[in-house]
Every structure is written in C-alpha cells, then in structure tokens.
Amino acid sequence: MFTLKLDDIPAEGLNLNWTEERSSLSTYLENFSQIDFGFEGPLQSEARVWKAGQSVLINGRVQTTLHLQCVRCLKEIVLPISSTFELTLLPLKEAPSAEEAELGEEDMESNFYQGGEIHLSEIACEQIFLEIPFKPLCQEDCKGLCPACGKDLNLGSCECVKKEFGSGHPPSQGGGVPACPAPC
Numbered sequence: 001m002f003t004l005k006l007d008d009i010p011a012e013g014l015n016l017n018w019t020e021e022r023s024s025l026s027t028y029l030e031n032f033s034q035i036d037f038g039f040e041g042p043l044q045s046e047a048r049v050w051k052a053g054q055s056v057l058i059n060g061r062v063q064t065t066l067h068l069q070c071v072r073c074l075k076e077i078v079l080p081i082s083s084t085f086e087l088t089l090l091p092l093k094e095a096p097s098a099e100e101a102e103l104g105e106e107d108m109e110s111n112f113y114q115g116g117e118i119h120l121s122e123i124a125c126e127q128i129f130l131e132i133p134f135k136p137l138c139q140e141d142c143k144g145l146c147p148a149c150g151k152d153l154n155l156g157s158c159e160c161v162k163k164e165f166g167s168g169h170p171p172s173q174g175g176g177v178p179a180c181p182a183p184c
C-alpha cells in the first residue's frame, strides 16, 4: 500500500499516479469485518498533493472494477467505478484515548493524517467505498428470488406462484365445521 511521507512533498506539490494490485487490495479488505464486495481489477489512482500550512490538500481520481452481489437475486455484478475527489487532511495529534473519545460526529468526518504520513492507497480505497451503491442491483427491475423455492424469478415464474394463485384455499380438514342441522 502506498504511503507518502510529508517531508517528501516539495513546496510546489507533487503529481502522483500509482496502481494497487488486486492481491494487496484483498489483503487490505481483510481489515474490515463487513465487506460484501471485492476488487475485480487493480485500483488506479492519480493525485496532486500539496501542503498548505499544517494541512495537506489532495485532488485526485480513482478508478477500479468491483464485484458485488445483487441484493435481490444474489447474482454477481461486475461494476466499474471511477470518482474524482478533493480532500483536505489535517494533522491528528497523538491524542490520548480520552480525548479521542470526545471527538464529535462532525470531527470524525474530517480527514486526518498522523505521524507525518499520508496513506494514499487507503484514501483511494475510501473514495471507492463511497461510490458503492447501498443496495446494488443487477438490473433496475430485478425480480429477485422466490422466498419459498429460491428460484431466480428473472428466469421465469416458479411453481409456488402458480399454486398460490391457482388452487384457491386449501381444502378444509374434516371435523372442524359441524354440518348444517337444517337445510339452508
């Protein structure tokens, strides 16, 4: 994973472009517990990085291909993703954990660098994560799977649907309803 030292950024800034291979991306994803996608190809990034006082500014572009699952039919989707971004990173002091705990929600959304290093590959991955659809679908009107038999309904309807609408109510069990005492 690509890490840039703050000291290596000259006053006039730096133009970078780098590629992260799929294998190292997979290793990186293992740091996260709830990941339901994977990288299908390498992650290509380019960025302009420069310093402004204590801040580090990054303008960049990321591009990759992911594979993920349709939330309805569970079919695998291959999804090309590209995104441009602008970030300002602020220095994060080596804060004691008590102080860290006081960081409000707003602070958490800011971007920080720590220990004089910018983790560029991680930043690039985060930009990709932001572009992943919340509920990926293989197609806009995916019909999903039958909850009873599991058939992919995009390939046609299943027997369950026919039964449900075809034969009406199931025959009632004998003994439950007494016969009408008088002809009605």
Ligand SMILES: [Zn+2]
Binding pocket: 070, 071, 072, 073, 074, 075, 137, 138, 139, 142, 143, 144
């Ligand atoms: Zn689907």
Ligand SMILES: [Zn+2]
Binding pocket: 146, 147, 148, 149, 150, 151, 158, 159, 160, 161
């Ligand atoms: Zn079915």
